[in-house]
Amino acid sequence: MRTIESAIEIDAPPERVWEELIDFEEYVEWNPFIPRASGEARVGHRLTIKIEPPGAREFTFTPKVTVVEEPRRLAWLGRVGLPHLFDGRHSFHLEPLADGERTRFRQHEVFGGVLVPLLLREGAIQxxxxAMNAALKRRVERKAPVKA
Known part of the structure; x- marks a missing residue:
């Protein structure tokens, strides 16, 4: 098993970050890593996700949503082929910071399966x-209401 993680602080409350995170149709406007996504953030539903890792081949898959805890966590399970060949358990975590007006946003994915050593491009995924975290930060902060 291999784990990849990335985190960033965003100057907006978790509810605002969540709105952008689950607005899959708008990913084409801002998301360099997942430029196409569709579906509904509901447990049991399948999403269609196209990833474009920098320096690696693009890939489209249909993960199943496994966790929705608005506005704190969204997770899915993606597979290539049969279970245990190449599985990715991806999660997004939104943690409110002490002031309540900022969010620590974290992506976390655990890869498992016999094909992971052959197929996983860790550097490209990282x-x-x-890149997605930085783009989400820019988008949310640009759209966040101005504080008085």
Missing amino acids: RGFD
């Missing part, structure tokens, strides 16, 4: 997570 760069993709980092």
